[in-house]
Amino acid sequence: MPHMEPQQRAMAINRLLSVGQLDLLRSNTGLLYRIKESQNAGKMKGSDNQEKLVYQIIEDAANKGIWSRDIRYKSNLPLTEINKILKNLESKKLIKAVKSVAASKKKVYMLYNLQPDRSVTGGAWYSDQDFESEFVEVLNQQCCKFLQTKVELSMEDIETILNTLIYDGKVEMTIIAAKEGTVGSVDGHMKLYRAVNPIIQPTGLIRTPCGLCPVFDDCHEGGEISPSNCIYMAEWLEF
């Protein structure tokens, strides 16, 4: 707009800002103005500046969401104001509250139409904030069976399940150098899994009743519980 006076420009810009047609941003060289989308402009009509500020902060948090205390720090608004604004925005269906799986009492706010991120809801292992242990068990068994029949396998999205199988001692993992571009390779490495057998048979101690006895520490000759009158031994000898 070369043929306008700077003062007129400033007035026009201010008016557009107050109406909500323009966004005010700061950059290295100076102030920048961006024209807003028409529906957004419509949405914010009737809200005041503070609400707009809070909305912007929540928008910036994208799909991880942001906690109310963080909103307070970023906007420097008092707690009561924040709560009122949040309630307002929620009723207008612009934002929503999502319960975090990390701390179940904490509520995180994000834009209404966004999908919560994995870290908030826990990903595939959670449904409605409850740990899907049955789901995990079933997948555990399935992966184990699958690995026992197949020789090599490399899959990224069930890596955590495979880690639990490693901790179960049924599977071992090696990392090999792989060409970039092969399926499942990350940074030139590929993880391979192999089903393995345990290296020893169940050890001798647990084949006796004493190995599994719950009252082992109370047992001594001449006492209430002693090897002579041990009921576990008697039962074991009956086999």
Next chain:
Amino acid sequence: MTQAEIKLCSLLLQEHFGEIVEKIGTHLIKTGSQPLRVIANDTGMSLDQVKKALCVLIQHNLVTYQLQKRGFVEYEAPCSRVLRILRYPRYIYTAKTLYSDMGELIVEELLLNGKMTMSAVVRKVANRLTETMEDGKTMDYGEVSNTFVRLADTHFIQRCPMAPETTETSAAPPPPAPTLAVNEKDMYVVPNLNLIGKGKRRRSFDDEDNGEHEAKRQKQDADGKEPPPDDGIYWQANIDRFHQHFRDQAIVSAVANRMDQTSSEIVRTMLRMSEITTSSNAPYTQPLSSNEIFRSLPAGYNIVKQILDQYLTLLADDPLEFVGKSGDSGGGMYVINLHKALATLATATLESVVQERFGSRCARIFRLLLRKKHLEQKQVEDFAMIPAKEAKDMLYKMLSENFVSLQEIPKTPDHAPSRTFYLYTVNTLSSARMLLHRCYKSVANLIERRQYETKENKRLLEKSQRVEAILASMQATGAEEVQLQEIEEMITAPERQQLENLKRNVNKIDASENQVDETIFVLESYIESTVKKP
């Protein structure tokens, strides 16, 4: 020496040697090294009895003596040696698998008698074998001697330390206790004996005609015999060598379970080649080149050199880390990491115990902590994929049984609980010690139960013994079938059933003692390998 160990030692001594020896042995184990008079004083037994008991214990290598600076002799009983009595059946069984019946009997005689000369062993074993053979055949001394020499060559038996030769002109009085020493080189040298003879059968009642002749001949033998040419050279079983063999067996079977038969054979070959060259508590064997291994493979295995190399590479890359590559000369130099292998076996034992006692989810948490060393409660839940409540419960249960311990890391100097990290961790060495202690107590419990069962049925056992004696004597004097049957019916059917039950129970308890001893062996080897020798 914990309470459990002392109890177990006293039970073993009582079972094998009787009350008096048990009292003195237990006293020595509890109090360390003591001179003769103090022992007699403390145990309240007469000097004569103490002397005899000590003789028995020294003969069986359970007590050692030392001349102290002040001029008196102190006796000491190491607890670990007494606990080896539990393992005697395993030693005998190993000798049987390696050297068949002859080896089994030789080792059995040596273990039962403590120390023996070669000629005495050979004679006894030949007699025993002759009895089991058919009529008319006898066992030649030569064969038995051969097996004896083979056992000495592979170091399963060794010479006992001997007293030094005393010269006639020595003016000083002989020392109160001779210092025994044996030359390293001579330890496995078999004396050059010319043992000719055959095993003799015990006199049986059928052999009445020969009976008199034999009686005369034996008397002559006893009177007219010169002292055997190897008098003074006594042999004993080399326990460390047997332990080395058990350790090798455990490693080979672990490799066979994890990989396949061929790789376990390769590992067995490598271990056999290192038997003599590596000391028993070295951290790894001497490096062996792939060419050497190829030449030493057993004849039955026709695998190509390339396949062997592939197997060796596979073994070296395996996460178990039993085999390591130490160089490239000679086609690749490979070592076996003995300490690492023992640690892995001990860890597997711990995991197995946790799995059986607490369940497979607890085992998952246990293995997770072993891998990641230190973890917070939250991280444990995340990695193991177990719901928070259950994970907490399992961790606390394992904590109370001391399989898992807590490490506090404070954030603030005042160690406030809300501002401190609590990390769960597994300390394998202390868990192994705790489990070992439990093993000792379990074996003591089993022995006591066995003795109790036998005592309960004492009356019945005595009765059956009397009946058997009557039957035997009647058979010898040629009784009729009817009379024999009458005697047999003295034991009623339910009593017979009871005897059967008793026999079965005693066998079961015996077998289970041996099984717990296997666990004891793995844990003891691991703990020993972690102790740094000065």
